Amino acid sequence: MLEVISCQMQAACLIEKNGPLMDFKDYYATLGVQPDADDKTIKTAYRKLARQYHPDVSSLAGAEEKFKEVAEAYEVLHSVEKRAEYDELRQARQQRQHYSGAPPGASGSRETNQDFADFFESMFGSAGARQTPFDDNRFAQKGRDVEIEMPVFLEETLENTSKPVEFMLPYRDEQGRMQELKKSLKVKIPAGVRDGERIRLKGQGAPGSGNAANGDLYLHIRLVPHPLFDVEGHNLVITVPLAPWEAALGTKVTIPTLVGKIQLTIRPDSQSGQRLRIKGKGLVGKSGPGDLFAVLKVVMPRQTDEATRKLWAQLADKAGFDPRAEWSQA
DSSP states (O other): OOEEEEOOOOGGGOOOTTSOOOOOOOHHHHHTOOTTOOHHHHHHHHHHHHHHHOTTTOOSTTHHHHHHHHHHHHHHHTSHHHHHHHHHHHHHHHHHHHHHTOOTTOOOOHHHHHHHHHHHHHHHOTTSOEEOOOOOOSSOBOOOOEEEEEEEOGGGGSSOEEEEEEEEEEEEOTTSOEEEEEEEEEEEEOTTOOTTOEEEETTOSSOOBTTOOOOOEEEEEEEOOOSSEEEETTEEEEEEEEOHHHHHHOEEEEEEETTEEEEEEEOTTOOTTOEEEETTOSOOOTTSOOOEEEEEEEOOOSOOOHHHHHHHHHHHHHHOOOTTGGGGGO
16 A cells, blocks of 8 residues: 655755754735734635635646645634634744844744744644654664644545655664654555544554564545535535526526536526535545535625616516515514
8 A cells, every 4th residue: 555655764864953944934925814814804815816726727837836835824824723823923933033133024033933843843744743752762662653644635535546745753873863764655545535534554653663563654634625615524515606687587507516517507586595406526425425515695796887777776666575574574
C-alpha cells in the first residue's frame, strides 16, 4: 500500500536547529478582509476566491497554490478557537514591530515566526508532524508514533487515490545526537474517507531503539472546504440562485456536481429555500452514494430601470398576492 519515495538518512535531509523559519502569514490579507470581519464576510470572501482559483475551473498561473493558501486561511479564520489563537500571535507580532521600529509588512522577529511555525504545525502538520518526545533509553523500546493532518479535496474522496506526504522523524545518529530526518511516502487514501477520520500506517513512525519496532504514522483527514458545496454527512448541498421569473415560470438550470454538470428542472411556482434532491450525486458512503440537494434562492436584480419597475407594478396589481397573509391569522 505504501511506496517509499525517499527515506535515506543523508545530511541533505537534516533540518538545522537554527535554520530558516516559516514567515508569518496574514490570513486576513489572503482573504482580503478586515481583522474585525464577521464569519459571514469571511465565508463570502473565501467562496469568491476559492471559486476564482479552484484548479478545476481556473486557468490562471499558480491557481492551485493560491487556492491552497485561500483554503488554509479560511480553515483558521472560520474556527472561533483557531482564529482567537491566531489573533493573539498576530497582535504580538504587531507589538514587536512597533517597539522595534520595523516598517509595516516586515517579516517580524524570529520569536514571532517561531510561534507561528508552532501554531501552523499544530493546525496543519506543517513541514512535518506533531511528535511525542524521543526518549534516551538504553533498552529496547518501540519508536514513537507520529501524527499529521492530511488535506483532502472532496473530489478525491470519490475513489481510491494516492497522495504524497512528507514529515519529519527524530532519530539518533552514530554519535548519539538527536537529528531529524525528512521522510516522503505515497499513501493510499480510501474512497469515502470522512473529515476527522484517522488512518494508521503501521511502522512508518519514529525508529525504535534496541532493535524494537518502529512507531506508527497516523493521518488525520481534513476535508478542504469546497467553494460551491457544503457537506451534510454523505450528502452535498449547493445553493442555486434563481431570478424571480425563473422561479415563477420554471426553467432548466445547469448545475455542477463533483463529477461534471447536469441539467436541473425548476418547476413553475418554485419557492426560495426549497430543496431539490438529485439522487446519487453526493459523497461515497458504505451503503451507497449520498445525494446532492439543490437549495433554491430567489435573487432580485440589483438595479432596475423605469420600464422594468412599471412592469413590476403591473404584476403587483394583477397578482393580488399578499406574502404576509399568514400574519393576520396569528
